[in-house]
Amino acid sequence: MNNTYTVNGKMISRSEHEYLVVDPVELVRRIDEILKQPDITLLKEQVISLRTVLQSASTDSETPARDFPPLKLKPLMEEIRQILDAYTYERARYYVQRLQKGLTEIKTSTLNDVNLRRWKNYDEIITDSLWTIDRRDGSGAHLGWYWGNYIPQIPHQLMLRYTKQDELVVDPFLGSGTTLIECRRLGRHGLGVELNPATIDRARQLIEDEANPHNVVTRAVAGDSRTFDFGTLVRDAGFEAVDLYLMHPPYHDIIQFTADQNDLSNANSTDEFLRMFGEVLDNTLPLLRKGRFVGIVIGDKYSQGEWIPLGFYCLQEATKRGLSLKSIVVKNFDQTKGKRRQKALWRYRALVGGFYVFKHEYILILRKPE
Incomplete structure (x- = not known):
């Protein structure tokens, strides 16, 4: 049985372990704590700590419960990298707030269940013609x-x-x-x-x-x-x-x-x-x-x-x-x-x-x- 194939040169697999298994309440608490930091140095220290926790978290191939947006490791790490690459406190804080919205809000269209707050999670959906x-x-x-x-x-x-x-x-x-x-x-x-x-x-x-x-x-x-x-x-x-x-x-x-x-x-x-x-x-x-x-x-x-x-x-x-x-x-x-x-x-x-x-x-x- 073959459950792996490529779409437009990109590998797709039914058995990929992509979804993070994390405590959503604890994750949101950590984000809130990051936003309380008064300067960019302390903020980035907290972000690095969060990154370490996420990198050590286990993963699962099944989508988590629908009451919490599913988290894929790769796009989440990209968002954290963007925060750490920010030059100003205001820009870093903006990226953290955007991440917070993605974790706490679900925004969908009338057509489907794609959570537009976390649209980068849906790399398996083809949008090319x-x-x-x-x-x-x-x-x-x-x-x-x-x-x-x-x-x-x-x-x-x-x-x-x-x-x-x-x-x-x-x-x-x-x-x-x-x-x-x-x-x-x-x-x-x-x-x-x-x-x-x-x-x-x-x-x-x-x-x-x-x-x-x-x-x-x-x-x-x-x-x-x-x-x-x-x-x-x-x-x-x-x-x-x-x-x-x-x-x-x-x-x-x-x-x-x-x-x-x-x-x-x-x-x-x-x-x-x-x-x-x-x-x-x-x-x-x-x-x-x-x-x-x-x-x-x-x-x-x-x-x-x-x-x-x-x-x-x-x-x-x-x-x-x-x-x-x-x-x-x-x-x-x-x-x-x-x-x-x-x-x-x-x-x-x-x-x-x-x-x-x-x-x-x-x-x-x-x-x-x-």
């Missing part, structure tokens, strides 16, 4: 058994950015259950609909294999998302509306998932595929809260000597329904095993045909107006 991820997260119940599923890092990142704990995420193209596994990990309630009954049975098993420490609702059901009664599904789970939709539709007919004619991968043409995708949007968007987000993961295709920009076509379908575009993320695309075995052949075909071999997909971030 280009994602280069070297491998899928294979930890826990993420087995990667389903051909065509998206990597767990995508729902993980989008939930961190666009939801708070205990909010509701819905996936109308559930597939192998990746979204709901991440819901359990991050403390988001999750509902998913998948057309293929056999796939949904396997997905349920994997979702149940994942621990549920936040005691959230995760339900996976079989159905056609173009006509499925999402309203009843949401209400039966105890909710009134959806806070985030995550959609990873088929990239038209690149992979045929089932023989079912209701499957978007069996659409007879690009126009029919877009019509069917639009029907999913029409059936789901009314339940999305105003001001909340939809994430659509989609790639393009190549057919009969022509590049078919499915990503931009799907974007048009979404904006036609009143959604506004917030961001487009371009993510590197891991080739299928078949393409990896035929890498030289695909390069030859590209040279002959004048096209480029697909190496990316899109993550479209759209927002419903207030």
Whole structure:
């Protein structure tokens, strides 16, 4: 099992021991004592003493209780270094007061749980529009058994950015259950609909294999998302509306998932595929809260000597329904095993045909107006 990967060249690991295990009351008391010092020399002496205590503290990979902002050693040491580098008493005291606010106050936006007082703690959250991820997260119940599923890092990142704990995420193209596994990990309630009954049975098993420490609702059901009664599904789970939709539709007919004619991968043409995708949007968007987000993961295709920009076509379908575009993320695309075995052949075909071999997909971030 591999639970370490890189994002844009930076190592990310599920098992990193990053969070300081400290007594929050004692830490705040020490900060208060530092602020009482009458000159810069005494102030810095107290800061050095605090640094020594923190450097000897133990660490844990689990985020501490939510009633106290989590502390990571590296950004905290950077703040202490800034205090010690200050030339004047006023500037050093200002940095200490800023640290005090970060320890005693929680400031979040309406979108997520990121504590803006300690924004440097969230270095695992990607804010660039280009994602280069070297491998899928294979930890826990993420087995990667389903051909065509998206990597767990995508729902993980989008939930961190666009939801708070205990909010509701819905996936109308559930597939192998990746979204709901991440819901359990991050403390988001999750509902998913998948057309293929056999796939949904396997997905349920994997979702149940994942621990549920936040005691959230995760339900996976079989159905056609173009006509499925999402309203009843949401209400039966105890909710009134959806806070985030995550959609990873088929990239038209690149992979045929089932023989079912209701499957978007069996659409007879690009126009029919877009019509069917639009029907999913029409059936789901009314339940999305105003001001909340939809994430659509989609790639393009190549057919009969022509590049078919499915990503931009799907974007048009979404904006036609009143959604506004917030961001487009371009993510590197891991080739299928078949393409990896035929890498030289695909390069030859590209040279002959004048096209480029697909190496990316899109993550479209759209927002419903207030």
